[in-house]
Amino acid sequence: MKRNKIIDLINLESPKKNILIKGWVKTKRDSKTFSFIELNDGSCLKNIQIIVNDNYVDYSKIRKLKTGSALEVTGNMVASQGSRQKWEIQALTIEIIGSSEDSFPLQKKRHSDEYLRTIAHLRPRTNKYGSLFRIRSEVSWAVHKFFKDRGFWYIHTPVITSSDCEGAGELFRVTTLSDPLPMKEDKKIDYSKDFFGKESNLTVSGQLSAEMFALSLGNVYTFGPTFRAENSNTSRHIAEFWMIEPEMAFCNLNENMDLGEELIKNIVSFSLEYCSDDINLFSNFVDKQLIFSLDKIIYNDFIRIPYEEAVDILIKSKEAFTFKIVHGLDLQSEHERYLSEKVFNKPVIIYNYPKGIKPFYMRLNEDNETVAAMDIIVPRIGELIGGSQREERLDILEKNMEFLGLSKDHYWWYLDSRKYGSVPHSGFGLGFERLLMLITGITNIRDVIPFPRTPGSIDF
Structure with a gap:
């Protein structure tokens, strides 16, 4: 049968x-x-x-x-x-x-999210997390469909790499070395004796590799796990998470912003149509305004403002922010949420950031002070997408790397792409877990991934 x-x-x-x-x-x-x-x-x-x-x-x-x-x-x-x-x-x-024992920890009552994290191997059996992980599966498929329908090629970028895309140094080392560690004369570890013959780490982004394929296949994307060794215990950060990263040849910053907005609207609309029963659970028990909030994302154009204007609005607000708002400094989550929730009450795209607070690969604008970067900010979450037009000019890219103290020898292959048929191109990264937080109303990123990895926690 x-x-x-x-x-x-x-x-x-x-x-x-x-x-x-x-x-x-x-x-x-x-x-x-x-x-x-x-x-x-x-x-x-x-x-x-x-x-x-x-x-x-x-x-x-x-x-x-x-x-x-x-x-x-x-x-x-x-x-x-x-x-x-x-x-x-x-x-x-x-x-x-x-059979099940009397000690089965899930009974017919409400359990706190904090408690359920301690039994993450069993929490998918609850209504809430069963619904969440069905939504995660469906939305994953929808992401691939979105890019497939638009002619993108799916690229599998390396998980182990020697490059630090963001330059923040928050890396998980990958090594086969064991005690006693081989040391050089300067008393630093001799990674030439390691498996790859040099330092290697888990990837923080597939962007640099995806760029190489965009400059041959046109429009590509990667969707996979990324890792940040950031010692942070906030509700928005985990050490292992998934990133959606498209890269497009012959694409400028405005077209990049257009795609980011289209992607968010498409996935939110898909979720409401194809995951309605599971979404309704979150609307009934997690966030009563969820459907209303998601509809506003679908049916309203995102606000677009330059960084300078965003900072001016924040300064004039006289709001008592924890982090002081100053021209030239990066925006914090509280600033982003204030703009999207209090000022505009809808998603906001902030663009043209000061060059000093952004990575080396972002394209320098004609003012020589800002770069063609953009962040998409959404209510409740803050930054959902971060991207830019990439610097396609070899001489300026090399100057950026010299200014930041990056080794050109280390990035020789990346610089090669600017020597042989370089073209304007753009891309962005969208944190998949933050997207799921937006769709479900869940407020802690630990609750939208099967087994969260955070400082001091590696169970399951």
Whole structure:
């Protein structure tokens, strides 16, 4: 007998006989002559009710079933007597595939997110996190579809690299060296004895590699894990996260901003259409204004303002920010959220940042003071996208690297791309977990990734 998924059964117009389902017990209640089992198989948010009467041959075992047990059930679908579901199943046979102990930590009550992080291996069995990770799966597919529909090529960029794209030095080292470590005369570790013959680390971005492919294949993107060894315990930072990074040849900053806005609107719209049941859970129990907020993103143009204007607005606001707002300094999350939530009440694209606060690869503007950079800021989250037009002029790129003390020998391959048919090109990075926070209303980034990696936490 072929297994049926609950998502397929609950949407049937007429009942089926002799069906087979497999899943986990969410709850169970007993009357004098019946047991009512709520079963879920992960295919959707909804459970299906199994009814077992006391004539069942092993009814005593059914009475002892614990929440979390895994069952294989055959039976007949009938119209439900309750109002919460259309169909229920009258059981013919029930096999206990995996019993559950009394200590199963998920019971029929609300558990805090902090508690559920301590049992991250079990939290997908809750309604909230089951819904979240179904949304994550669907949105991942939607990202690929977005770029496929627009003629982009998907590139798998390296996870292990010798380059620090952002230049911040927040890197996880990758090494096969063991004690005693080989040392040079200057008492520094001799990485020439390591596996790759030089220092290597987990990637902070696939951008530099993706640029090489944009300069041959046109429009490309990479979507994969990235790593930052940033000792931060905020609700917006984790050490391992996923990035969506398109790179486009013959593309300027305005076109780059257009694509970023289009991508956000497309994914939000997709989520509301294809993940409606799961999104509604978050709208009902996490953020009552969620649907309204997402609709505003879809149906409104994003505000676009230069960095200087954004700073002027913040200074004139007289708001008591924790971080002082000064021309020439980078904007903090509180500044970004103030602009998107209090001033404009919609997403904001800030562009043309001072060159001194941005990485070496961003294109220098004609004023020689700013670079063609852009950040897309959204309410509740702050920065969702960071990108720029890339510096395609070899001489200026080399001067940027010299100013920042970067080795041209180390980036020889990157500089090569500016020697052989260099063209204007642009790209950006979108933090996938922050996108999921936007879509679900979840406020802590640790709760939108299966197993969060944070300072001092490497369980699971």
